[in-house]
Amino acid sequence: MRxxxxxxxxxxxxxxIANTNAQYLSDKLALEGAGVYFHQAVGxxxxxxxxxxxxxxxxxxxxxxxxxxxxxxxxxxxxxxxRFLGRNLELDAGMLMKLEQxxxxxxxxxPTNNRKQAMLVEGGRFLDNPRGTAPGQYIEADGCxxxxxxxxxxxxKPMVTxxxxxxxxxxxxxxxxxxSRVLRLFGIGESAMEMEISDIISNQLNPTVAxxxxxxxxxxxxxxxxxxxxxxFALIIPVEQQLRQRLGKYIYGIDDETLPVTVGxxxxxxxxxxxxxxxxxxxxxxxxxxDVPGCSVYYKQGWVTxxxxxxxxxxxxxxxxxxxxxxxxEECARAMAEGARTRAGTDWAISVTGIAxxxxxxxEKPVGLVYIAVxxxxxxxxxxxxxxxxxxxxxxxxxxxxxxxLVRRMAER
Amino acid sequence: MRxxxxxxxxxxxxxxIANTNAQYLSDKLALEGAGVYFHQAVGxxxxxxxxxxxxxxxxxxxxxxxxxxxxxxxxxxxxxxxRFLGRNLELDAGMLMKLEQxxxxxxxxxPTNNRKQAMLVEGGRFLDNPRGTAPGQYIEADGCxxxxxxxxxxxxKPMVTxxxxxxxxxxxxxxxxxxSRVLRLFGIGESAMEMEISDIISNQLNPTVAxxxxxxxxxxxxxxxxxxxxxxFALIIPVEQQLRQRLGKYIYGIDDETLPVTVGxxxxxxxxxxxxxxxxxxxxxxxxxxDVPGCSVYYKQGWVTxxxxxxxxxxxxxxxxxxxxxxxxEECARAMAEGARTRAGTDWAISVTGIAxxxxxxxEKPVGLVYIAVxxxxxxxxxxxxxxxxxxxxxxxxxxxxxxxLVRRMAER
Numbered sequence: 001m002r003x004x005x006x007x008x009x010x011x012x013x014x015x016x017i018a019n020t021n022a023q024y025l026s027d028k029l030a031l032e033g034a035g036v037y038f039h040q041a042v043g044x045x046x047x048x049x050x051x052x053x054x055x056x057x058x059x060x061x062x063x064x065x066x067x068x069x070x071x072x073x074x075x076x077x078x079x080x081x082x083r084f085l086g087r088n089l090e091l092d093a094g095m096l097m098k099l100e101q102x103x104x105x106x107x108x109x110x111p112t113n114n115r116k117q118a119m120l121v122e123g124g125r126f127l128d129n130p131r132g133t134a135p136g137q138y139i140e141a142d143g144c145x146x147x148x149x150x151x152x153x154x155x156x157k158p159m160v161t162x163x164x165x166x167x168x169x170x171x172x173x174x175x176x177x178x179x180s181r182v183l184r185l186f187g188i189g190e191s192a193m194e195m196e197i198s199d200i201i202s203n204q205l206n207p208t209v210a211x212x213x214x215x216x217x218x219x220x221x222x223x224x225x226x227x228x229x230x231x232x233f234a235l236i237i238p239v240e241q242q243l244r245q246r247l248g249k250y251i252y253g254i255d256d257e258t259l260p261v262t263v264g265x266x267x268x269x270x271x272x273x274x275x276x277x278x279x280x281x282x283x284x285x286x287x288x289x290x291d292v293p294g295c296s297v298y299y300k301q302g303w304v305t306x307x308x309x310x311x312x313x314x315x316x317x318x319x320x321x322x323x324x325x326x327x328x329x330e331e332c333a334r335a336m337a338e339g340a341r342t343r344a345g346t347d348w349a350i351s352v353t354g355i356a357x358x359x360x361x362x363x364e365k366p367v368g369l370v371y372i373a374v375x376x377x378x379x380x381x382x383x384x385x386x387x388x389x390x391x392x393x394x395x396x397x398x399x400x401x402x403x404x405x406l407v408r409r410m411a412e413r
Numbered sequence: 414m415r416x417x418x419x420x421x422x423x424x425x426x427x428x429x430i431a432n433t434n435a436q437y438l439s440d441k442l443a444l445e446g447a448g449v450y451f452h453q454a455v456g457x458x459x460x461x462x463x464x465x466x467x468x469x470x471x472x473x474x475x476x477x478x479x480x481x482x483x484x485x486x487x488x489x490x491x492x493x494x495x496r497f498l499g500r501n502l503e504l505d506a507g508m509l510m511k512l513e514q515x516x517x518x519x520x521x522x523x524p525t526n527n528r529k530q531a532m533l534v535e536g537g538r539f540l541d542n543p544r545g546t547a548p549g550q551y552i553e554a555d556g557c558x559x560x561x562x563x564x565x566x567x568x569x570k571p572m573v574t575x576x577x578x579x580x581x582x583x584x585x586x587x588x589x590x591x592x593s594r595v596l597r598l599f600g601i602g603e604s605a606m607e608m609e610i611s612d613i614i615s616n617q618l619n620p621t622v623a624x625x626x627x628x629x630x631x632x633x634x635x636x637x638x639x640x641x642x643x644x645x646f647a648l649i650i651p652v653e654q655q656l657r658q659r660l661g662k663y664i665y666g667i668d669d670e671t672l673p674v675t676v677g678x679x680x681x682x683x684x685x686x687x688x689x690x691x692x693x694x695x696x697x698x699x700x701x702x703x704d705v706p707g708c709s710v711y712y713k714q715g716w717v718t719x720x721x722x723x724x725x726x727x728x729x730x731x732x733x734x735x736x737x738x739x740x741x742x743e744e745c746a747r748a749m750a751e752g753a754r755t756r757a758g759t760d761w762a763i764s765v766t767g768i769a770x771x772x773x774x775x776x777e778k779p780v781g782l783v784y785i786a787v788x789x790x791x792x793x794x795x796x797x798x799x800x801x802x803x804x805x806x807x808x809x810x811x812x813x814x815x816x817x818x819l820v821r822r823m824a825e826r
Contacts, residue, residue, distance in 0.1 A: 007452070011623070011625075012435075012436075012439070012452065013439055013448075013449045013450065013451075013452070014439055014440065014443055014449075014623075014636075015435075015436045015437065015438070015439030015440025015441070015443065015449075016436075016440075016623065016625050016634065017436065017625070018431045018432065018433045018435075018436040019431065019432055019435065019436070019452070020431045022425075022428075022431075022432065022454070023425075023428045023429075023430065023431040023432070024428065025428070026425070026426055026427060026428030027427065027428025027429075028428070030427055030428065035426075036426045036427075036428075037426065037455070037456065037461065038426075038453065038454065038455060038461070038465075039420070039425065039426070039432070039452070039453065039454035040451065040452065040453055040454075041435070041451065041452035041453075042450070042451060043450065048450065048451070052451075055468060180427075190483060190484070190485065191483070191484040191485060191524045191526045191527055191546075192524055194484070194485040194486070194526060195524050195525075195526055198486065201485075201486060201487075202486060210423055210424070210457075210487065211485060211487075212424050212429065213483070213565070214565070215565075215567070221424075221427070221429070223427070276696075276717070278696075278699075281700075281703075282699055282700055282702070282703025282704070282708075282712075283689075283691075283696035283697065283698065283699025283700035283702075283703060283715060283717070284696065284700040284703075284704075285696065286691075286695055286696025286699070286700075286717045287694075287695055287696035287697040287699075287700045288696075289695070289696075290694075290695025290696060290697075290717070290719065290808075291695070291697075291804075291805065291808070293770070293771050293772065293804055294772065295695075295719075296719055296720070296773075299695075299719050300719060300720045300722075300723060301716070301717055301718050301719055301720060301723035301727065302695075302696060302716070302717035302719075303714070303715070303716060303717070303727075304689070304696070304699045304703070304714055304715035304716070304717070305714050306703065306708075306709055306712050306713060306714055306715075307709070307713045307714060309713075309758075310713060310714035310757065313756075314714065314716075314727075314756075343726075343727075344723065345722075357706070358706050359706065359707065360709075388544065389544050389567060390544070390567065390571070391704075391706055392567065392704065393544065393567050395703075395704070
């Protein structure tokens with residue numbers, strides 16, 4: 001069954017918020033085997049919501065509307081669906097009483113505005129919303145299934161799990177599921193990768209293979225449609241093996257195993273510890289590492305040594321190195337990493353020093369020049385990088401390459 | 414002029430990423446007076462991209478497509494626009510050379526795949542993309558203006574500023590403008606704020622006043638439509654003054670003055686310096702501070718002391734404090750901040766220590782318990798917080814409250 005999501009709300013069109021409801025619903029619906037083919041977003045305008053419904057009903061069987069179920073004048077989703085389907089809005093006495101009780105429980109009288117939240121599209125049924133005053137609605141009409149859900153994600157998400165997905169499962173019966181395996185690659189560009197596997201990509205229909213690039217990382221998503229999870233993975237695994245034969249050396253993780261998660265997993269498995277010495281990444285690398293729950297097992301400490309004095313005093317980088325080679329140099333990176341490892345008493349240490357810009361670059365040492373050192377069992381290795389991009393990109397790429405350098409070093413022994 | 418944004422990419426429909434490009438563009442276009450009336454998102458499918466174009470061209474004059482300009486087979490935006498408009502795709506020799514030089518600069522040969530990025534829709538022109546290999550395109554056809562932009566936000570954003578907005582300004586000539594003033598608040602919840610100013614919100618049509626909450630911060634956006642920037646601000650300023658009378662004590666900045674920017678600006682103005690000592694935020698606070706260009710003037714260094722030993726060895730937190738009060742205590746926060754300030758020789762230091770979870774909480778010290786200390790001219794102050802939310806939320810709220818605590822301390826003297 002084809003699904004489509006219509007986000008209703010002028011705040012979406014003003015760019016005040018991102019349409020994260022569409023992302024959440026797309027992910028959940030795909031797992032149930034209901035492929036989402038289109039998103040739309042429209043403002044709080046009766047005519048344009050109806051226009052979106054006309055388009056959606058012409059091409060999709062499952063239509064999920066988010067937003068516009070509040071009590072105020074610009075909450076128009078109920079009205080638009082009622083007009084579009086040519087069905088009345090009817091006051092539901094049970095729901096009205098429930099809403100009145102809800103307000104009474106908060107020690108308040110229900111504003112008359114909220115009465116409209118008890119109006120049900122003829123032939124539809126309410127979907128309970130335990131976190132707000134806006135109940136959802138489900139209506140079947142002319143072969144289409146309409147779900148009306150409130151906009152706030154904290155209200156919408158549990159309603160998707162508790163009401164929308166169970167109804168979809170019933171509807172689709174044996175229609176199966178969509179499952180994915182994500183392969184995570186580093187050290188290869190998107191187009192170079194695609195050339196290695198273009199025959200696999202173009203010959204696959206089920207599963208499909210889709211590349212995606214993001215700030216120096218590349219992922220390959222293998223997606224299969226099948227009657228069951230087992231059957232989906234039976235389709236995915238041979239393709240995964242084929243891809244691993246060609247690209248294995250670039251693959252460092254699968255699914256949710258991002259670089260920080262992979263680093264953490266491997267350190268934990270080996271019972272080893274890590275320290276960090278950052279200059280241009282300025283805490284970003286530490287932040288990525290410590291974003292992973294349970295990182296205190298392997299992560300001991302970090303220094304953000306932005307100034308030269310800090311590099312000397314905190315990490316023992318000699319004034320000779322700073323005077324002769326400067327803070328952005330192979331020598332300084334090495335001394336920072338080794339100083340951090342010794343002082344923290346860890347198995348491994350990583351250092352990053354470079355020029356993130358926009359200022360501070362010279363002809364000899366341009367913006368984007370970054371040195372990354374990894375020290376641990378087996379010695380110290382330093383790599384030079386010349387990153388393109390703005391301050392943010394250079395910082396992100398530096399941090400990711402630092403993590404990947406450690407993954408490679410750990411793989412060596 | 415009516416504008417419409419079409420996001421192209423199966424990753425949007427699979428819920429892998431949120432359509433933040435649509436949000437960014439909506440915000441920027443509104444500022445230029447080009448109201449966005451619709452968003453669409455479609456997958457990497459030639460037929461469905463053309464279908465989206467048909468719908469858009471029937472109702473909008475400015476059509477911005479994002480994504481699908483990469484070098485791979487599923488990058489189909491160029492092709493779809495060419496077919497929809499009935500115009501050829503032509504290889505541009507100049508762009509081809511430029512791409513080849515770009516790869517040569519990275520010491521690599523250009524993969525043949527990338528040739529397609531030098532294909533221009535007949536009659537269009539390229540929009541330079543200094544951060545990637547995918548140039549944008551601008552085409553005028555049958556009264557519609559088509560902008561083709563790459564999907565990665567770090568590439569798209571500067572192209573919007575440098576190319577799309579200047580073209581729109583030319584197109585719209587005297588059509589007027591939409592201007593906003595954003596007031597940034599901290600220390601008050603969204604609904605409490607709304608109650609303070611509900612009369613102002615509901616009585617305003619031009620300018621409008623819209624509240625928005627995000628992770629402990631609240632912003633108020635005052636938006637005016639007028640013939641010129643001057644006239645727009647003449648409408649905005651009296652409302653801003655009214656809001657400041659009610660909420661002034663919570664307002665720390667305007668427009669792009671986020672907390673890290675505000676902290677940097679004030680430190681720079683005062684000629685003072687900062688050091689950081691982080692435990693549960695794990696580098697996130699340092700990363701926020703160093704994300705601001707030019708921060709090296711005031712930011713000297715930071716420690717991410719995750720383990721107790723690091724707190725003692727690096728910051729001089731006494732073993733008595735750790736034994737008697739534990740690492741998550743007012744006493745430890747105070748000692749961390751004071752140790753950081755002394756060792757870094759800065760005017761100010763901030764420390765954060767707490768339990769970000771999901772594990773590590775006890776009845777006495779639950780997940781979300783965080784102590785934040787600020788030390789500087791005038792002594793040391795420590796505050797206790799009990800944050801709700803998951804690990805990520807607790808870390809972000811801790812870092813933001815740490816920044817805000819410093820802003821408040823600096824305001825005192």
